[in-house]
Amino acid sequence: MLKTRMTEMFGVKHPIMLAGMNWITEPKLVAAVSNAGGLGILAVAQYHPKEMKDKIRQIKDMTDKPFGINQGLIMPGAKENIAVAIEEKVPIINYSLGKPWFVNDVHAYGGKVVGTIAIAKHAAKAVSLGCDALVITGNEAAAHGAQATSMVLIPLVASMVKVPLIAAGGFYDGRGLAAALALGADGISMGSRFMIVKECLVHDNFKRLCIEATEQDTLYSNVFDGMDGRILKTKESLAMTKRGFPAIEAFKGALLLKKLLNLSFLKFAGSALAMMKAEEGHPLMVLARQAVGSMKHLKAINEGDVEGGILFAGQCVGGIMDNPTTSELIGRLMVEAEATLDKMNTMKA
Ligand SMILES: Cc1cc2nc3c(=O)[nH]c(=O)nc-3n(C[C@H](O)[C@H](O)[C@H](O)COP(=O)(O)O)c2cc1C
Known part of the structure; x- marks a missing residue:
């Protein structure tokens, strides 16, 4: 003890x-x-x-x-x-x-x-x-x-x-x-x-990827949800680091978040505005990337989609x-x- x-x-x-x-x-x-x-x-x-x-x-x-x-x-x-x-x-x-x-x-x-x-x-x-x-x-x-x-x-x-x-x-x-x-x-x-x-x-597919990963198999970037963050290196996370801003996906992702949080359009827009005014300064781009990241994250954890899903993971996956x-x-x-x-x-x- x-x-x-x-x-x-x-x-x-x-x-x-x-x-x-x-x-x-x-x-x-x-x-x-x-x-x-x-x-x-x-x-x-x-x-x-x-x-x-x-x-x-x-x-x-x-x-x-x-x-x-x-x-x-x-x-x-x-x-x-x-x-x-x-x-x-x-x-x-x-x-x-x-x-x-x-x-x-x-x-x-x-x-x-x-x-x-x-x-x-x-x-x-x-x-x-x-x-x-x-x-x-x-x-x-x-x-x-x-x-x-x-x-x-x-x-x-x-x-x-x-x-x-x-x-x-x-x-x-x-x-x-x-x-x-x-x-x-x-x-x-x-x-x-x-x-x-x-x-x-x-999902077991992603648990397996983490167990197989080495300590080198993560990426650190702000493209995954708009803030600097570390993620498991997969086909989709690598591709995201090379792509431009995903406008259509961002719109779809925002609608998904609004639905999940059961917010009216007015409330959702109000929250987005409040986030943008926050001390940490979260511009609209960050919110949009968060929406996209959330969709892909759900694909990984629920569907085990190793082609399209992404999953946050730390360097310690190399030791798991x-x-x-x-x-x-x-x-x-x-x-x-x-x-x-x-x-x-x-x-x-
Ligand atoms: C799959 C996954 C999802 C995470 N999601 C969030 C999250 O939604 N919000 C948050 O503040 N941190 C999140 N984290 C970060 C953890 O809270 C924690 O800071 C981090 O995992 C600690 O580092 P470690 O992975 O080396 O243990 C997530 C971590 C992982 C592995």
């Missing part, structure tokens, strides 16, 4: 978090991680509020352990979804992109707010806004890491802020967990690794060799992490 500020703050057995992944971190996987002693996180940006409430209730039926939700605050429907999370007293609210307006409301019922950052100077800002802990995302990560790798970012942020830190980007085994602790983090968050477990709904159950994976990581820490202890002369 390891006791860290993360296990203490969130009341979990192990310092291991499931990273929020839209359309992937569904209730079955979230509950499996929480039941195995980790911290399950439900990504909710793709749900409309009623759907989100149903998913939260499903998790509560499957586990009595702590869990959280993850929402990008500049996404359409974010305000409504956060309101549902507060109404349902979700123990941990993890956000990215944007400023949290809800910290006091979450603290009022004893919940915790966890900000996600990828740039060191954003860490102090997030803490000043009331975050209880931070997820720090390194460049190795699937999706939206910035330029600095975990190796550089973790100690840098650890010397800047006092709140518990959860390291994301490149972690897939117990040696990585021990290394994150040594660098100043209090636990790890894993996306790519938890994508390849039995309880995860990602199997598709275990969640509980086997977490158990294995903890044994490896403790053995690594013991080994490091014997190195002291």
